Amino acid sequence: MGLSDRESTRPTALGVDAEALPPEETATATFGMGCFWGPDARFGAMPGVVRTRVGYAGGSDPDPSYYALGDHTEVIQVEYDPAERAYEDLLGVFWANHSPFSAPHKRQYRGVVLAHDDAQREAAAASKTALEERTGKTVQTPVETLARFHRAEEYHQKYELRSTPVVADELEDVYGPAFVESTVAARLNGFVAGHGDADQRRELLAELDLSPAALSEVRRRI
Ligand code: MHO
Numbered sequence: 001m002g003l004s005d006r007e008s009t010r011p012t013a014l015g016v017d018a019e020a021l022p023p024e025e026t027a028t029a030t031f032g033m034g035c036f037w038g039p040d041a042r043f044g045a046m047p048g049v050v051r052t053r054v055g056y057a058g059g060s061d062p063d064p065s066y067y068a069l070g071d072h073t074e075v076i077q078v079e080y081d082p083a084e085r086a087y088e089d090l091l092g093v094f095w096a097n098h099s100p101f102s103a104p105h106k107r108q109y110r111g112v113v114l115a116h117d118d119a120q121r122e123a124a125a126a127s128k129t130a131l132e133e134r135t136g137k138t139v140q141t142p143v144e145t146l147a148r149f150h151r152a153e154e155y156h157q158k159y160e161l162r163s164t165p166v167v168a169d170e171l172e173d174v175y176g177p178a179f180v181e182s183t184v185a186a187r188l189n190g191f192v193a194g195h196g197d198a199d200q201r202r203e204l205l206a207e208l209d210l211s212p213a214a215l216s217e218v219r220r221r222i
Pocket residue numbers: 035036037074156
């Protein structure tokens with residue numbers, strides 16, 4: 001890739017993110033739903049989701065890491081635009097994308113809602129009851145309150161995108177440490193995992209000045 005390709009990427013990718021809703025205006029949700037790589041991509045592609053990150057929560061160990069998880073669980077944290085998305089929409093994705101009726105074999109991968117406030121706790125409990133009534137089965141997934149979110153190691157963040165080396169290298173180069181918190185990175189992470197629809201992909205890719213090599217790598221994966 002030539003220097004001019006890199007330079008042309010820089011302003012545009014960051015420019016798209018500059019228009020994303022700032023953190024003070026987003027709402028945040030946290031869920032455990034198995035290995036966190038998958039839901040990071042799934043939620044990242046969802047319109048109205050602004051930022052995603054993966055981490056460890058739901059336990060009491062003060063300093064968890066991937067190889068010393070203690071009593072924590074892998075979780076996905078989703079920042080969303082409350083004007084565009086209801087917490088209930090996220091709950092719908094949550095219930096449909098883990099196994100709520102079977103007890104987890106490992107605490108690391110348990111399904112859990114980690115509510116940020118009373119409203120989330122009530123909405124989650126109501127959706128759990130509704131699922132039980134609809135199916136006649138007992139839901140094993142608990143609704144708990146988030147005490148603290150511990151961000152996971154960088155190599156677990158936007159994992160699908162990192163497995164797309166040309167693109168990830170180029171974007172990490174553009175963003176530096178802001179890569180993980182980028183809306184563009186969240187969307188592309190979802191797209192390369194097969195999420196998002198054709199219009200959504202076309203629209204975002206048209207706004208980005210990815211190098212031809214990176215662009216063809218994204219297209220190859222979707
Ligand atoms: N070890 C599993 C899941 C990784 S996830 C970050 C795998 O290789 O797919 O726990």
